[in-house]
Amino acid sequence: MNDSYYIQVKDEQTGPFTLKELFEQDLDVDTMVLAPGNEEWQEASYVPELFEYFEQQGIYLPTEGNLASxxxxxxxxxxxxxxxxxxxxxxxxxxxxxxxxxxxxxxxxxxxxxxxxxxxxxxxxxxxxxxxxxxxxxxxxxxxxxxxxxxxxxxxxxxxxxxxxxxxxxxxxxxxxxxxxxxxxxxxxxxxxxxxxxxxxxxxxxxxx
Structure with a gap:
């Protein structure tokens, strides 16, 4: 089962990374990520498993599940x-x-x-x-x-x-x-x-x- 992540750094593909290794990279919300099971690249801010990483950086991404009533x-x-x-x-x-x-x-x-x-x-x-x-x-x-x-x-x-x-x-x-x-x-x-x-x-x- 493929559980590897790839990221684009200066338009070059880097990886593979485990999720733990991915947390050690210098990610930004607009870093392009290819997540396991996905065929298309997407911005890191759209990868749910990275939300915890960004919260540790003081970045609280607005999602459907955390918007205040x-x-x-x-x-x-x-x-x-x-x-x-x-x-x-x-x-x-x-x-x-x-x-x-x-x-x-x-x-x-x-x-x-x-x-x-x-x-x-x-x-x-x-x-x-x-x-x-x-x-x-x-x-x-x-x-x-x-x-x-x-x-x-x-x-x-x-x-x-x-x-x-x-x-x-x-x-x-x-x-x-x-x-x-x-x-x-x-x-x-x-x-x-x-x-x-x-x-x-x-x-x-x-x-x-």
């Missing part, structure tokens, strides 16, 4: 919102207390309505910057995502750069308006992507999958 992502969002609210309550306690009164006012004045809008937009921007910072670090996601064992990655399973993370999170503002409609495709989209994920070409995966 809408509900676990929603839980992570609630945790982040809770965390941000606590921080705001500490650093701007008087302002938050005053603003909360306007939110619960039965007949808000125009000034109170403007304050509500300003606070909401400031919260969106603060969340965008917070998520950008977290996603572009080795955390690969916010504190909420970390607690839920989630990570945000690109199509190759790599950590986002600052630019892509910023693009993703500012498009979240558009996904949130109106009525968070841009998040709903996560419920039925095969790739579990919201509008912001589609634009930035990113995925949210479960680390424990």
């Amino acid at each position: 809408f509900w676990i992502r929603f839980l992570a969002y609630i945790l982040d919102l809770f965390f941000i609210s606590i921080v705001l309550s500490i650093v701007a306690q008087d302002y938050v207390m005053q603003l909360s009164k306007s939110f619960y006012a039965e007949n808000p004045t125009p000034e109170q309505a403007i304050e509500r809008f300003k606070y909401s937009m400031a919260l969106y921007v603060l969340l965008a910057l917070y998520n950008t910072l977290c996603e572009s670090t080795p955390m690969r996601g916010s504190i909420g995502k970390k607690l839920c064992r989630l990570a945000v990655v690109d199509a190759d399973g790599r950590r986002l750069g600052v630019g892509r993370a910023l693009l993703r999170n500012f498009f979240k503002i558009l996904s949130s308006l109106p009525l968070n409609i841009g998040y709903l495709p996560i419920l039925w989209n095969q790739r579990r992507q919201g509008w912001h994920d589609m634009v930035a070409k990113t995925y949210v995966i479960r680390r424990d999958a």
